[in-house]
Amino acid sequence: MILLDTSVIVGLLRKNGEVISKLNDLQDSPLFTTQISVMELFYGITSNKYYINKENKKVSRLKAISDLLSKFSILDFDRKAAYKTAEIMGKLKLEGTLIDFRDGMIIGIGLSNGINSFYTLNTSHFERVSEVNII
DSSP states (O other), X not given: OEEEOHHHHHHHXXXXXXXXXXHHHTTTSOEEEEHHHHHHHHHHHHTOGGGTTOHHHHHHHHHHHHHHHTXXXXXXXXXXXXXXXXXXXXXXXXXXXXXXXXXXXXXXXXXXXXXXXEEOSOHHHHTTSTTOEEO
């Protein structure tokens, strides 16, 4: 089981060759992402000034995101994930190595669902959590 971070999904949307190649190598593993990544992807479009007065392009891009997301199992941020996230973020804060809160939530969701393998292009945040295996 492998959890895909938002950065990897953005790489897929942008047709990044390295990301596509790596996912082809991982095709035998179940792939997951989180509702946090879903929010980040949709926020990226809805907050982008490029799409002001370009409703058709905005709708098209949102559909492309939805179509891609349909290929993955999407994990929720539930109570179990909330506890795990609090544990991770608390430890990092005490160590003085705090990471972006959304990344902490993504890690918490994965670990609380028994996933410790994460594919991310943002290794600097994920490598701070010892339970995480970065692909």
